[in-house]
Structure formats: structure tokens, C-alpha cells
Amino acid sequence: MITSSVFSGKKYAVLGLARSGLATVDALLASGADVVAWDEKEEARAKVEGRATLADPLAIDLKGFDGVIVSPGVPIIRHPIRAKATEAGVPLIGDIELFALARRTLPPHRVVGITGTNGKSTTTALVTHILETAGVPTLMGGNIGLPILSRDPLPAGGVYVLELSSYQIDLTYNLACDVAVLLNVSPDHLDRYPDFEGYAASKTRLFGMQNISGYAVIGVDDEVSTAIADMVDRLGRGQLRRFSRRQVGDQSNWPSLQGPHNAQNVVAAANVAHLLGVPGDKIDQGVASYPGLPHRMERVGEKNGVLFVNDSKATNAMSTAPALAAYPKIHWILGGLPKSDELNDCAPYYDHVAAGYTIGEAGQMFARILRDAGKPVTESGTLEQAVKDAAAAAKPGEVVMLSPACASFDQFRDFEARGDAFRAAVEALG
Known part of the structure; x- marks a missing residue:
């Protein structure tokens, strides 16, 4: 784990004892800090x-405390701890x-921070894979589910x-x-911010912490990010690099x-x-060999010329x-516990x-939307049945x-369990 002398003799309170909270307690205790810890769940406190x-x-x-460390899951905008x-x-x-405070006691290194509403996990894992392909010692952590202090x-x-994450x-x-x-x-996580502008401002803070020698790499495929890039350019805190998906043509090798x-x-x-000095051929090699993340456009198998893709992480339109x-x-399996009563983002x-194959509570509603759009729909009800129905209808190359x-x-504990059930249903097709 990552420990540091900067925490020795200091006193911290840790609120929330899930993965990051437990890693924080372990790292602070190993660093010689005095730690008060709490979680509402008795089983978490027992750890x-x-x-x-x-x-x-x-x-x-x-x-007299040096800090209160809260889990990202704690809604600080309305929680009394604030x-x-x-x-x-x-x-x-x-x-x-x-981790930021401990950096000066670690061996010389560099840090890449990746944020955004969508694509964070894939980009984080892809950067890590490219660096590993190039032989650069690297670790990923943070919101991807690996507490950095535990590494x-x-x-x-x-x-x-x-x-x-913005949190x-x-x-x-x-x-x-x-x-x-x-x-x-x-727009996302608007239950945690006063408005969309507050959420966007949270993302922007990442660049305000940079030194002038740092690089700011900002996508300009949406208006808000473009405005943030313009602001970062005016501030001159980091060396700005703009990028767009339009810079990519053929994706067939990925x-x-x-x-x-x-x-x-x-x-x-x-x-x-x-920017980290990886040669172009190693970048190409890393992108082409990237295996993907579970439940995010994950290719789980191919049967009779039909590809099966697990995108269970997609929890909104x-x-x-x-x-x-x-x-x-695409033979599209969709449905579950709905977050809205429309699929407008998918319509283009x-x-x-x-064809569509609907499941769960949203099944009838989504079936109606797709039929109104002129699409054939099977109301499969369950994921297992939807896989059977779609596999029976799909042709080679689809x-x-x-x-x-x-x-x-x-119907499931979480999106991971749903994705695992999809994989199991595909495997059961024989």
C-alpha cells in the first residue's frame, strides 16, 4: 500500500468504510496516523x-483533526458532515x-488524471494498457474501483x-x-449539484490544480467541454491539447x-x-491489443457467425x-428499472x-416506443429468454x-450481475 511520513502523528476521521474507506484507514494507520473511523453498517465497522x-x-x-476523509459516495452537498x-x-x-499529499515522499513519477461524464473507465484502462505495452511501470486507480492508496x-x-469522478x-x-x-x-449526477453548471465546474477544478508545466487534454466534441478548453487556454495553467473523435477514421483494427x-x-x-513519450508504434500496438473492460462493450463470444456484446454498464439511454x-x-436487448420514460438519445x-427484445419493468414501455418507431419487438421478459430469442433471430454477421x-x-443485484447473467446465457446456447 502507499504510505507516507507526511501523515505520521496526524489525526484523521474517516467516514464511509467501503473499498476506498478501508484502504484509507489501512494506509493512514500504516503511516503512523491516529484514525477515527465510522460507517453506518456494523459489518463495515467490524473490519x-x-x-x-x-x-x-x-x-x-x-x-484538532487534520482532516475528515469521506467516501465519494457521501453526498457532501447535503450531508451534515460538511x-x-x-x-x-x-x-x-x-x-x-x-495520495496528492503523499506524492512528494514517493519515488519520482508522473500522474494522469482522467475525468468526464462518459468514457472515463475505458480511457483509464486503455492508457494503462498502452503504457504497459511500452514497458512503462504503471498503476491505475481511483473511480475505476481500485483505491489508489491500496496499491x-x-x-x-x-x-x-x-x-x-466529479465527487x-x-x-x-x-x-x-x-x-x-x-x-x-x-448532464449527470444532478442530484449531487445545484445545477448542471455546478457539475461542469467540478470537472473544471482538475485543471485549476495543475502546474504550468502540466498538459491539459480536453475533448471538444460537446459545447461545454469546448468552453472549458477555452477557459483553460485563457488561464494558461497547463499546456492545452484539444482533441476530437472526428480525428479517427477506420476503427476496424480495434x-x-x-x-x-x-x-x-x-x-x-x-x-x-x-505526451508521456510513448513511441507511435507502441501506441498503435496498445490500442489494437486492448482487451476491453467487463460490461462495457465487452465481446463475450461468437456463435454461428453472430457476435454477442455485453454492455450492461449502459444504465441510461x-x-x-x-x-x-x-x-x-443489432439485435438489441434492453430494459430493466427505468430512469426515464423515453429513449430519445437512442433514436438517431x-x-x-x-429488432428489440425487452426485459424487466421497462419492457412494455420500451416495446411500445420501438414499435412506434417501426421496429419489430419481442417482449422477452427475462434476460435469459431475451438471449434465446435474439440468438434464434440473428443472422451471421449481425x-x-x-x-x-x-x-x-x-431483476439483478447490480449491472455486474446482469452482465454476468448475459454471459452465462450466451454460454448456455451451446
């Missing part, structure tokens, strides 16, 4: 009992800020690649990324990176790798739209849909794709 002091930060005097920490004059921070430090010359950026103040990336900005959204991810990753753009003939790509445009919680 640190006997090592950290168990106490709710809302119920104790926080004066006022409590402010009253005590204690900073409210996250594990990424601890062992890199040797000199290594590169840390961090996926950063994590909100809790970070000193992360001067050598390369900071903004992929895109569209089997795991199909569709216009992945064109944007590839251009972003290639820019990052180039905006996320599903680029998946539909990726292939010309209905000509790519050979694609059966799970891209639900819905949350999973009506």
Missing part, C-alpha cells in the same frame, strides 16, 4: 475494529487528496493513471496532474473499441501516451446510444436496430447486444 477508534464524526468534537467539518475548521477531503508504490519513472475532484485540492484529461461533459464514443477514448489515450452506433445490425441510431438503457435493480 477496522481494534485498529482504529470507532466513533461517528458527527457525534464528536472535530477540532457543516460539522466547516464549523471545526477541518478540511473535508478524499483519498485522492491523501504498492511504483518505482522511479512510473505513471499513476487515475479515473476521477472525487470535489474532495481534492492538491492533485497537480502531469496530464489532466476531460473527455466530455453532459475490435474492443468500436463506435464513436470509443473513437473519442482512443484519441484521448493516444494523446496522453504521446445516453450511455446506450453510442453502443448502438457501433454496429450496423434506430436504423442500426434489426450482433446480439445487451445495452439496457436502464438500471438493473428490478
